[in-house]
Amino acid sequence: MSERHVIDPITRIEGHLRVEIEVENGHVKDAWSSGTLWRGFEVFLKGRDPRDAWFITQRVCGVCTEVHALASVKCVEDAIGIKIPDNARLIRNLIHGAQYLHDHIVHFYHLHALDWVDVVSALKADPKKTSELANSVNPNAPKSGPGDFKVTQDKLKKFVNAGQLGPLTNGYWGHPAYKLPPEANLMAVSHYLDALALQSRVARLHAIFGAKNPHIQTYLVGGVTCVNDLNADRIGEFIGILEETKSFVDNVYIPDILAVAPFYLEWAGIGGGLKNYLSYGMFPQKGGEEPGNLWFPRGYIKNRDLTQVYPVDVSKIEEEVTHSWYKYAKDAPLHPSVGETDPWYTGI
Amino acid sequence: MCRVKKEYSLKTVEDRLGILESLDRREFLNFCAKITATLGLASAFIPKVAKAIEQGARKPSVIWLHFAECTADSEAFIRSTYPSTEELLLNILSVDYHETLMAASGEAAEGALKSAMAENKGKYLAVCEGAIPMATPPGPAGVPGGYLTLAGKTGIELAREVLKDAAAVICVGTCSSFGGVQAQRPNPTGAVGVEEATGIATLKIPGCPHNVINSVATIVNYLLLGSLPATDKHGRPLFAFGKRVHDQCQRRAHFDAGQFVEKFGDEAAKQGWCLYKVGCKGPQTYHNCPLVEYNDGCSWPVKGGHPCAGCSEPQFWDNMQPFYERLPDIHLPGVEASADKVGFTLVGGAAVGVAAHAAYTFANRKKFDGTLKDE
Numbered sequence: 215m216s217e218r219h220v221i222d223p224i225t226r227i228e229g230h231l232r233v234e235i236e237v238e239n240g241h242v243k244d245a246w247s248s249g250t251l252w253r254g255f256e257v258f259l260k261g262r263d264p265r266d267a268w269f270i271t272q273r274v275c276g277v278c279t280e281v282h283a284l285a286s287v288k289c290v291e292d293a294i295g296i297k298i299p300d301n302a303r304l305i306r307n308l309i310h311g312a313q314y315l316h317d318h319i320v321h322f323y324h325l326h327a328l329d330w331v332d333v334v335s336a337l338k339a340d341p342k343k344t345s346e347l348a349n350s351v352n353p354n355a356p357k358s359g360p361g362d363f364k365v366t367q368d369k370l371k372k373f374v375n376a377g378q379l380g381p382l383t384n385g386y387w388g389h390p391a392y393k394l395p396p397e398a399n400l401m402a403v404s405h406y407l408d409a410l411a412l413q414s415r416v417a418r419l420h421a422i423f424g425a426k427n428p429h430i431q432t433y434l435v436g437g438v439t440c441v442n443d444l445n446a447d448r449i450g451e452f453i454g455i456l457e458e459t460k461s462f463v464d465n466v467y468i469p470d471i472l473a474v475a476p477f478y479l480e481w482a483g484i485g486g487g488l489k490n491y492l493s494y495g496m497f498p499q500k501g502g503e504e505p506g507n508l509w510f511p512r513g514y515i516k517n518r519d520l521t522q523v524y525p526v527d528v529s530k531i532e533e534e535v536t537h538s539w540y541k542y543a544k545d546a547p548l549h550p551s552v553g554e555t556d557p558w559y560t561g562i
Numbered sequence: 563m564c565r566v567k568k569e570y571s572l573k574t575v576e577d578r579l580g581i582l583e584s585l586d587r588r589e590f591l592n593f594c595a596k597i598t599a600t601l602g603l604a605s606a607f608i609p610k611v612a613k614a615i616e617q618g619a620r621k622p623s624v625i626w627l628h629f630a631e632c633t634a635d636s637e638a639f640i641r642s643t644y645p646s647t648e649e650l651l652l653n654i655l656s657v658d659y660h661e662t663l664m665a666a667s668g669e670a671a672e673g674a675l676k677s678a679m680a681e682n683k684g685k686y687l688a689v690c691e692g693a694i695p696m697a698t699p700p701g702p703a704g705v706p707g708g709y710l711t712l713a714g715k716t717g718i719e720l721a722r723e724v725l726k727d728a729a730a731v732i733c734v735g736t737c738s739s740f741g742g743v744q745a746q747r748p749n750p751t752g753a754v755g756v757e758e759a760t761g762i763a764t765l766k767i768p769g770c771p772h773n774v775i776n777s778v779a780t781i782v783n784y785l786l787l788g789s790l791p792a793t794d795k796h797g798r799p800l801f802a803f804g805k806r807v808h809d810q811c812q813r814r815a816h817f818d819a820g821q822f823v824e825k826f827g828d829e830a831a832k833q834g835w836c837l838y839k840v841g842c843k844g845p846q847t848y849h850n851c852p853l854v855e856y857n858d859g860c861s862w863p864v865k866g867g868h869p870c871a872g873c874s875e876p877q878f879w880d881n882m883q884p885f886y887e888r889l890p891d892i893h894l895p896g897v898e899a900s901a902d903k904v905g906f907t908l909v910g911g912a913a914v915g916v917a918a919h920a921a922y923t924f925a926n927r928k929k930f931d932g933t934l935k936d937e
């Protein structure tokens with residue numbers, strides 16, 4: 215006997231997502247996911263001044279801010295054959311790298327963690343044992359004394375006892391799918407709060423050379439505009455926050471992953487998709503032209519083998535609408551450069 | 563400045579106001595008066611507010627709805643430093659529904675929404691992020707508003723249901739305020755701001771995304787006085803949107819002296835001169851960016867050498883474009899120029915295609931924005 219369940223909305227993501235699953239004997243047999251918002255970027259970009267395009271595409275996502283801006287300025291530059299100044303290349307690399315840092319931290323702690331951290335179980339933890347756990351995972355762990363974890367636990371107690379659970383309302387607390395012992399949960403809750411404060415600082419890396427975050431505003435077809443920020447103060451502050459962030463990643467984030475992973479080993483085999491991946495590459499290095507000069511290589515990965523990156527023939531890329539709420543004039547896949555954008559809603 | 567707007571008055575918070583009244587009122591009013599000028603005062607004061615609220619009163623319930631948006635306003639909100647995001651989430655507000663932060667999904671999330679609405683009927687703050695698409699998608703399943711569905715309801719259905727019992731509705735970002743990015747020509751989804759879609763009055767904190775200083779200041783105002791701050795004709799709080807960017811800009815002296823960046827990367831750009839001729843929309847934009855800046859006072863676009871795009875103005879995506887062309891009809895000190903004489907210094911090859919488009923925009927801009935001045 216199989217049954218269908220709908221999960222709508224899926225939370226802690228950007229955007230609007232609905233997932234329907236078919237469950238048989240306690241296992242998911244099949245699943246369907248749908249994005250339930252359409253805004254029409256492809257439509258309203260048409261006819262705009264190409265210099266404005268990056269400003270618009272950046273609004274595709276405010277969680278992974280900047281990345282769609284960068285893709286757009288690079289496209290326009292490629293189309294009209296602009297080579298950007300070397301300082302602009304460096305600034306873009308720094309801003310884009312800062313986005314990697316911010317996005318990973320927020321994704322791991324604030325978007326993902328509540329799927330494997332039972333916050334309520336943290337109330338039962340022994341702060342002293344939590345401290346021992348933290349120090350066994352990483353002897354350099356900051357804020358890892360019994361008193362530190364007691365502070366977090368007291369905060370949490372006060373919050374729960376006040377009776378207004380806010381974002382924790384109706385969570386799946388106590389569900390057997392949560393595998394961490396109370397001490398690991400308390401450690402993770404502590405780091406959730408630490409990361410909440412830290413991510414504001416990491417975002418400041420964008421503001422230093424990008425004027426603000428989310429949605430930086432110093433990119434430009436042809437380079438960057440932040441010439442006045444190329445001074446010792448700004449560079450010094452950038453390095454300072456970068457080091458602070460690196461220390462958190464090395465001493466908290468990665469040790470947390472290593473501490474949590476053994477409890478959820480069965481998850482390691484899930485989510486690989488078709489095991490083939492495509493990357494356009496990033497972080498152009500000094501001199502030389504792309505694509506041969508990218509720090510993060512361009513190409514595709516076959517069957518999860520990261521040792522080999524194969525070249526991509528972009529003329530072979532096709533878009534299909536069979537499983538989307540679009541229709542094409544002819545029933546055949548199209549190359550993106552001649553793609554059509556005609557919404558056609560057939561319902562869920 | 564802190565005039566109590568009756569329609570927003572919080573009816574059932576006598577208990578909380580009683581506690582709050584014990585605070586030094588003058589200190590608050592002082593804070594309110596200077597809120598556009600400095601964060602320092604806010605940071606010294608807000609912990610007291612938090613403390614007052616902690617001393618027994620219920621935290622106000624916040625229901626945060628996401629419509630057609632990119633989540634940058636949620637991200638902006640969690641960049642708060644005074645008070646910290648942790649303090650906002652744990653001690654000041656009870657954020658009972660927020661799709662980006664909440665633990666629950668699906669039915670459990672819907673349940674959280676229903677109980678927050680029932681338990682706080684008439685008392686919750688509804689915060690809206692994103693525009694509401696009103697058009698009907700083509701195709702056999704197309705219904706009005708069908709470009710966005712949440713738990714099987716359209717965005718407009720959900721908005722009507724939740725907003726009608728809110729004590730106040732606050733729009734964060736330009737999308738919920740005025741329609742935003744998806745509402746630009748040709749607005750394929752018929753996206754509009756929340757007030758236009760629902761007919762329910764909203765306080766608007768535009769910006770793309772909004773500045774968290776302004777949403778937090780609005781919330782502080784609400785917690786202390788039980789009302790939202792006084793607004794301009796667009797529904798934007800005067801403390802943040804009462805003055806033009808141009809009149810608060812650090813580069814203004816260069817504008818007055820006729821010293822302009824003519825082309826990005828020129829000597830004038832290195833000198834930090836005025837960006838008006840490369841497209842700055844500061845002269846017709848009301849926003850406090852130059853004073854409060856972003857990310858804890860770190861920077862703002864003109865400081866970063868980039869023109870202001872006018873992102874807090876209604877329909878700025880149409881009215882302020884092209885972003886790198888200067889505004890028409892503004893008298894330049896010591897310079898003879900009009901909009902159509904400004905060359906395309908950067909994207910030479912693309913100039914012809916966009917010129918006709920630009921002409922269309924200039925001709926139509928006044929139609930969209932009554933605040934435009936001819937000088």
Ligand code: SF4
Pocket residue numbers: 807808809811812813814815817835836837838842843844845864870
């Ligand atoms: S035009 Fe822009 S850069 Fe120049 S003074 Fe006004 S706001 Fe500042």
